[in-house]
Amino acid sequence: MPETEPPAPARGSPPDPAAAPGHANATRLTGAHRLASAETTGFFDALPHGTVLMRLWARLGLLMGQQLARVVRDDHVFLIVMAAVVGTTSGVAAGALLAWIEYAFRLFPRPEESSALVRWAAVIGVPVLGGLAAGGLHFVLRRIIQQPLVMGIPAVIEAITRRQGTIRGRQAVIAGVGTGITIGSGGSCGHEGPSVAIGAAVGSVLARFFGLRMRWHLAMVGAGCAGGLAAAFNAPLAGVVFTVEIVFGGAIGGNIGTMSVFVPLIVAAVAGTFTSHAIRGEHLTFTTVQHGDAMLVEMGLFIALAALAGVLGTLMGRAVIGTTKWFQNLKAPVLLKPALGAFGVGLLAAVVSNDVLGGGLPTINEALQGRLGWQLALALLGLKLVATALTVGSGGFGGVFTPSLYIGACLGTVVGAVAHFALGPGAESTAAYALVGMGAIFAATMQAPLTPIVMIFELTRDYELILPLMLGCILAVFVARRMSPRSLFQEILHQQGVVLGHEAEVEVMKRGHxxxxxxxxxxxxxxxxxxxxxxxxxxxxxxxxxxxxxxxxxxxxxxxxxxxxxxxxxxxxxxxxxxxxxxxxxxxxxxxxxxxxxxxxxxxxxxxxxxxxxxxxxxxxxxxxxxxxxxHYSDKVLGQQEEAVHMHTTGGAVHGHEVGLGKGMILDHIVVGRRWAGRTLADLALRSQTGATVVEWLRGEAPLAIDPNAPLQHNDVLAVVGTREQILAARRMGPTRPGVAAPQL
CATH class of the missing domain: 3.10.580.10 (CBS-domain)
Structure with missing residues (x-):
């Protein structure tokens, strides 16, 4: 049976300290307490000590998850069903976010035909108004809700690294509301990053609601990321590749485990895309690119474009990081910081062009149609970088996905103009260079070449430029890594003191003297x-x-x-x-x-x-x-790894993880339920009935000798080795004596 637990009254064990910020003296759960709580409620902690309505709502989720598990009775099918639910819900959330952004555009005034003074006042005042609203949301989140902001990809990676993927629903709601306000008022950012964060929150909330074990919790968070990006970009393959390469690659060093993690990403991405089609219809995000046959001599220009993109993508990351630091050190109320950044963005728009406002999809489409002049593209190239740094660095709600595509399109337009000047009318169209520039800037900023290759192909359905696009993305990442060892997201996490999985050993030794x-x-x-x-x-x-x-x-x-x-x-x-x-x-x-x-x-x-x-x-x-x-190395590095293995195998905050032993064998744990309590291992006859072998017997935190004639107790933990089918058979195993009901483990 899929891994959910039968309902039972909560034992009053304390709630998760991570769920109660500010309570530094909250009791920490020991491994034994967590195991008992997992068996009792299906959660890793007891049901919340809140209102009666909250307790009933939590109980409802557990009962629904357990009933679904009884109906499905197969781990793989249950996992696929849950991934489809997460993907569909993420698609609905992404559609709701887009609808809210469109409404926010109409909500803020934009006088088009007015005097110059009125235009200046509107172009500067509207972003400032949105910045004040964003600052108010920051105040609500920090002072009233008292939870950290989960707005973009770095916050999701941090949640996976530090909190086993736990993201609260209220955080996602605040991020969605703030994204609509920031973009609708003219903030220079995109909605794709928040869409991914909201999808991750959906996966986390549903995993907790249905009482899933932790080894599936992270899979559902990843499924939410894939479904959210797939729905936002209408790109299912990009959603899967992005989650593997950037989210899981940043959080756990690219080790996404077995197919039990990879399959949910695919299912959720497909479900999210179908949901997006049902809400908004099937469409292309960007217009079709008109281009000719690229000449071999132009590959040199594409290489130059990639090199410039590597430099510019790195500078964009540094600009965002530097601006963020400056606003963090600025002695001003949190309420006013986004407004100050919005004032700078509005001033740039008033002086040069309104094209720097918002995400900039119309400008990108103009570049892809070859209608963007190179002079304007050159000006917007720098202005958009500054505007994005001001918006994101000051605390505006939004991501850097769309701005990076915008900057890449402008850079490609400029290089395409140079190609036409040097090679004449026979050169490839500026739109083709704009398309390759979009992928190259994205790849350089994220230091991830696969995602933009797949994403640009899905956004345009244009396979003709796949070779220049692949070359541009790979070379842009090569140049970016020579300039900076970390991507934008990794640098943000590094500034926050988050040590990623693949950096843990080096960082631990670097921090000691x-x-x-x-x-x-x-x-x-x-x-x-x-x-x-x-x-x-x-x-x-x-x-x-x-x-x-x-x-x-x-x-x-x-x-x-x-x-x-x-x-x-x-x-x-x-x-x-x-x-x-x-x-x-x-x-x-x-x-x-x-x-x-x-x-x-x-x-x-x-x-x-x-x-x-x-x-x-x-x-x-x-x-x-x-x-x-x-x-010291053994204690700080190998000891942490041993603790992680212990957590993955014998309980703790991530009880329920399985460990692969090779050749199809895994190590997993079974918590003894009430229907096995009082029986002996000889009565159960696990090896003869299923082929699985008990290799460890824990009672609380103390290991016991494996005595086949000793009675089991409720909440004992049996470490079992066998194939997945054998362990599933052990969970489903019926009674071995007449009149004894099948165990529910």
Whole structure:
């Protein structure tokens, strides 16, 4: 049976501390408590201690999930059904967001035929008004709801990395309302990022509502991302590739697990796209590009376009990051910061062109039709970058997807004009260059080449330019990574202190310093110390001493093992001094401010077990032992990995994850329910009935000896090894004695 739990009264265990911000003293759930809570309610925590209506609503979700599980009775089918539900709901949410944005456009006044003064007042005042409304939403979210803002892709990646994908529905509602206000009032941003975040929230909320285990929780969050982007862009393949490459790739280093994670993405993307078609009809987001046959000589121009896109995409990311920092350090009320950014955007529009306002889809379509002049494109190229940085950096609601496509279209138009100037009328159309520029800028900003290749193809249904598009995206990412090791999203998370899965080991060692682990300095030897004293220190005390000169500066060391060999062979003259007995191997010197990552590298390249820590005059201030360095690495890095494996296998915050053991075998856990309680493993006969083998028996946090004749207790945890079919059979296994009901685990 699919993994939901039978309903039972909540035991009053405390709620999840993450769900109650500000309560720093909230009781943390131990692994045993979480296991009991999972068996009792299907959640990882007890049913919420809220109003009667909230408790009834939570109970309703659990009952619905359990009833559906009983009807389906197959993990894979249940997973597909839930992914379809998440995808459809994400598509509805994306459609509602687009409808709200269209209404917001009509909500804000736009006097077209008025005097210059009125036009200036409207172009500047309307964005400022929207900025004030956005600031009000920030105030509500922080002071009243007291939850972090989940507006774009970085917030989703952070939720997956830090909170096992938990996103609250209220966060998504605020993000959706703010996105409509910001874009409708003229903010320079797009709706696609919020659409993905709202889809992720839908997946998280539905996973909790139906009581899904955590190994499916993340799959539903990913399904929501795929469904949301597919509905927003009308691009199902792009939704799947984007979730794998950017969302899961950023959160867990690209390890998306088995097909139990990948299949829901496909199902949700298809469901989201069908829902989008039902709401808005089947349509192309961008117009069809008119182009000719690209000449081989033009590939050089496409390469130049890719290189420029790599530089410009990186500059765009830096502009957004820099502007965000500036507004964060600005001593002004949160209410006013988005309005200040909107004032800058409105001023740019009033001085140059209204085309910098909003997402800019009309301008993109003009570029794809070859009707955008290169002079205007060149001006909009820089203005849009600044306007986007002001909008997003000041706290406006929206993403950078559409602005990156806008900037790419302008850049491609300019390069296309150069191609026509150099090659004449036979050159490829400027629209073709605009299309490749869109993909290249997107790829450079996100440092993800696959998503824009698939996305641009789905948005235009144009396969003729696939080769220049692929080349442009790959080269743009190559250039961007030479300029910055992180993408825009990764840099935002890095600034927030979020350590991504594939960066964990390096970051842990980089954040520590040699001063944290160094020991007091041992006694040193001067260069003139006699052989007898050297032998006593090195051989009798069993350590390799450091040698210093008259000023106390470290000049070398004596290898105790090498000295012992020389003594055995009679190679140590009686009148030898310490300077004569020093090893020829160059000594690595560390400073207290060096990172532990650098110390680890130095230790690996040195034969010394103890490295000297010196000041800037090379005077010994301490030592760093290789054993201490490895112990720190084991504790901080390998220990965390072991904890993660423990969490994935024996409970904790992500109880329910399975572990692949190879050749089709997996390790999973079964929580003993009431109908197995009191029976023994011999009574159950799991191995003979299903082929699955019990390899561990936990009661609370204590492991028990596997005694086939000992009775099981309610909430005991059995670690079971077998194929997926064998473990599913164990869950569905009927009674082995007459009159005993089938277990519900």
């Amino acid at each position: 040699v001063a944290d682990l160094m020991q007091p300095p041992p006694r040193t030897l001067s260069e003139g110390t006699g052989a007898a004293e050297v032998r006593r220190v090195a051989l009798d005390e069993g350590r390799s001493p450091f040698v210093v000169d008259d000023t106390g500066a470290v000049v070398g060391w004596i290898d105790a093992d090498l000295l012992a060999k020389r003594v055995l062979h009679g190679d140590v003259p009686a009148d030898a001094a310490a300077r004569d007995l020093m090893t020829d191997v160059q000594l690595a010197l560390l400073y207290p401010t060096d990172t532990l990552a650098g110390a680890m590298l130095a230790s690996a390249r040195s034969s010394a077990e103890v490295l000297p820590v010196v000041d800037h005059e090379r005077r010994l201030v301490g030592v760093l032992r290789r054993g201490d360095l490895l112990a």
